[in-house]
Amino acid sequence: MGSEQYLKPEVIRTVSRLDLRARFIVEGFLSGLHASPFYGFSVEFSEHRRYTQGDDPKDIDWLVYAKTDRFYVKKYEAETNITGYLLVDLSASMGYTYRQELTKLDYSICLAAALTYLMIRQQDPVGVVTFDEKLRSSLPARSKRTQLANILALLAGAKPGGTTDLGANLRRIAAMIKHRSLLMLFSDLLTDPETAIEGLRMLRYAGHDVIVFHVLDEAEVTFPFEGSVELIEPESGEQTVVNASGLRADYQAAVDAFRERFRRECLNMQVDYVPLDTSMPFGKALLEYLAQRQARF
Numbered sequence: 265m266g267s268e269q270y271l272k273p274e275v276i277r278t279v280s281r282l283d284l285r286a287r288f289i290v291e292g293f294l295s296g297l298h299a300s301p302f303y304g305f306s307v308e309f310s311e312h313r314r315y316t317q318g319d320d321p322k323d324i325d326w327l328v329y330a331k332t333d334r335f336y337v338k339k340y341e342a343e344t345n346i347t348g349y350l351l352v353d354l355s356a357s358m359g360y361t362y363r364q365e366l367t368k369l370d371y372s373i374c375l376a377a378a379l380t381y382l383m384i385r386q387q388d389p390v391g392v393v394t395f396d397e398k399l400r401s402s403l404p405a406r407s408k409r410t411q412l413a414n415i416l417a418l419l420a421g422a423k424p425g426g427t428t429d430l431g432a433n434l435r436r437i438a439a440m441i442k443h444r445s446l447l448m449l450f451s452d453l454l455t456d457p458e459t460a461i462e463g464l465r466m467l468r469y470a471g472h473d474v475i476v477f478h479v480l481d482e483a484e485v486t487f488p489f490e491g492s493v494e495l496i497e498p499e500s501g502e503q504t505v506v507n508a509s510g511l512r513a514d515y516q517a518a519v520d521a522f523r524e525r526f527r528r529e530c531l532n533m534q535v536d537y538v539p540l541d542t543s544m545p546f547g548k549a550l551l552e553y554l555a556q557r558q559a560r561f
Contacts, residue, residue: 313337314534316444316471346446347405348383348390350376350415351437352422353451355396359424362483364542371542372450372479373419375550379448384412392418393440395433396426405445431459438466446473453478453526461529468533475536478526480519482543487515 315324315335323337358369366374376392383390384407391405392415401422403414430451441447447467453460453476467474483489489508523539530537538553540546 316473316534317469319471345407346383346386346388347443348379348388348446348448349405349437349441350380350390350392351434351447351449351451352376352392352394352419353396353428353430353449354394354400354422354424354426355428355452355454356425357428357452357454358479360481360484361542362481362488364482366542367424368452368479368481368542369422369424371540371546372477373422374546375477375479376419376448376450377416378546378550380412380415383407384409390415393437394418394422395430396424397429399433399436399440402440428455429459430455431461431463434460434463435466438463438470438472441470441472444471444473446475448475448477450477450479452480452484453522457522457525461526464530464535465533468535474533475538476526476530478523478537478539480539480541482541485519485541487512487519 313336315337319337325336328334328336352369352372354369358372359367361367361370364371380390380392387407389405389407390411391403393402394400401418403411403418406414430453434449437447449464464474464476487508489512491508493506493508495504495506527537527539529535536553538549540549
């Protein structure tokens, strides 16, 4: 089956109209990732990027620092291609949806497939790693057009199941991906925050640029339930009966605190944090994120 088949809405309930959507939804996304505010600064190099731990301090452009009070290093022509990896959470909780057409995993795959399409089009190598309590599958980064079909076939066949060990998996990924890359994580982050944050910190320590797409179901954010409701924890199967009206305010405060903690920790690590829920058109979400990313430079 060709990659186009995975991109059609009738096939996807597994993955949404990605071939058509990707062309106009996030057309500028990868060019935005490549974009530099310092083009034309010098003919010696192609662009600048933010200094990260592990870079050679000799490459810091002190003229740029004097103008911006931020550390940038010169990025030479050989470095200008971005190598990307899609890190996709397949734990059981990602299979949840309350009233949206797409589960959290479906929604994540829509985002991941659109980004794959664009990276391949820009001739940037892209690979994928899927995981739940352990690493499940991986494809090394390639920029050939056949890679699009390979990644979509893998993602379209991905099924949620198992528990989450996000922190341990991020540590494994940090050890596995040797070259500095753009790592795009798609997860609901329903795991131990301490270990997840430490895993993200290890990715940054290894020199990777990291984007966290934090995908929750619309119902997990808005808590639209009424009356007596039975809640089932998807990974443990534990059941709890609650009064929805009495719980709503406390629940929403907890979700806000949960998101805020990851936002704050990611900001401190210079990790991009993108909070999403499945009621948000993912194209609009990507465009808004890109605009925010560009505004920071």
